Amino acid sequence: MATITAAMVKDLRESTGAGMMDCKAALTESGGDMQAAQDWLRKKGLSKAAKKAGRVAADGLISALTKGTKGVLVEVNSETDFVARNDQFQGLVKMIAQVALEVGADVEKIKSAKVGSVTVETAIADAIATIGENMTLRRAASLEVGNGLVSSYVHNAVVEGAGKIGVIVALESTGKIDELAVLGRQLAMHVAAAKPFALDPAGLDPALVKREKDVLADKYRQQGKPENVIEKIVESGLKTYYKEVCLLDQAFIHDNAKSVAQALKEAEGRIGAPVKIAGFTNFALGEGVEKPSEENA
Template sequence: MAITASQVKELREKTGAGMMDCKKALTECDGDMAKAVDWLREKGMSKAEKKAGRIAAEGLTRVAAQGNHAVIFEVNSETDFVAKNEQFLHVLDVLQASLLETKPASLEEALKVSTPEGTVEEVITNATATIGEKISFRRIDVVEKKDDEIFGTYMHMGGKISAVVVLKGTQDAQIAKNIAMQVASMSPVYVSQSEIPSDVVEHERELQMQMMQNDSKMAGKPEKVLQGILKGKVDKHFKDLCLNDQEYFLEPKQKVSQFLKENGAEAVCFVRYQAGEGIEKKEENFAEEVMSQIKG
């Protein structure tokens, strides 16, 4: 039977698949729209499997809060271009609403969460098929606060970096957002030095001590002086890793802890995601890539 342009357009809008694929699907399925959707999914899922070994190091993060819970998660793509398209952003919208509602405790639980478009895992698989790149759901954290605490959230560059903080002692949304911006921009690892594991501190002490022993300027200094210098070096190293010890980005002469104290606030915890951090990007040979597509 003859396949009309309007049928192809409708199927393309439903699936996001290419025009020629849509036409072929309708032809194979005698114009049956529902069967054509399934045909494309089967074909697309096969493509998705071929892409399973690809490295998805681009993408976006998302953060959202509702009531006493906030969710922050990351979805990756192979290219930055895809991370900006409407289909990819739609995937994040679909996932955000369902993840915020269900509050999964782990990545494994998150993949099984139901959305209006299937489970999270199915949404990701279908996105890989229709978008044409490997899409992956990488990680998720659910943050909980008490009734008298407040969330601050911030997304930089549409989600290249996302941060959520919990403050107590204030209900000022602007202060909370400012601290979330501090976390996003300055990448702290701990709230304060009291959170740093003792083995991490000891490792840094040993490293600084070794460096001091190799420094001729330290020769002949009294032990008490050396211990003071050592403490100063260790404290300086951890200064930028601790939120409270960092310079406040809106007032560099002031520490974050001072800004919070002036406003009767205290940082409880935070989570920061940067899209693609820690993923080793593979150098692609574009000539080989083009040839593999032709042969495929």
């Protein structure tokens, strides 16, 4: 039998909003599997959060940089937030973003690219030696369109263009660039706030959709609903789920009375041409990376 620690119960409680005893029961039932425990709570109607991203557990900066039809995000991690506020580190991150804008999002290509007489990898090593803290170029992403532009937004900016959350959104259009830029900025801010998983249902991971269907079906099955009724409820539940996680279906944060798709259509009148969201990328600092806890450090 898996050992259920107080830390595990605390983490589950923070990610679901469920009570402590319910969290402990969920972890016991699931053998300590955190995701299974979350599903168990949802099936029992005890979870207050349908989705919760992993806790941010790494420091550093995310830089968003755009130039016309191209845009990039890079995440450079440091050991402490103190270093993220260091001028040398901030300059390093901006330089890496500029390189990524030229060579693309492949981390190894970025590290081997030259800036002056040294490679980016050497520049990182030099910064480590000077500042005295480990740093790493963790990831990068890029978007590009033929016609239109790529817009960006940085939330909790520590310095211009770099902070804790970075978004780039690519818009394809032959319309007015100034109006397109206004829409692109609004959409990038929306992505940072609403954190969509995909543009539309077709872009969702099939495994994610199956998991959602299974959770919904099991929840109502436990309530004694007949299978033919459950099927209809699940389909209705999926539509609600899509409104939560698909960008075009989400309520637009700048006007909750409209979906993003409706806001996009309305904006076409100002822009003077059709507009298509060609892609978007959202980086949150340290997502998926866990620092050692004090008891394990």
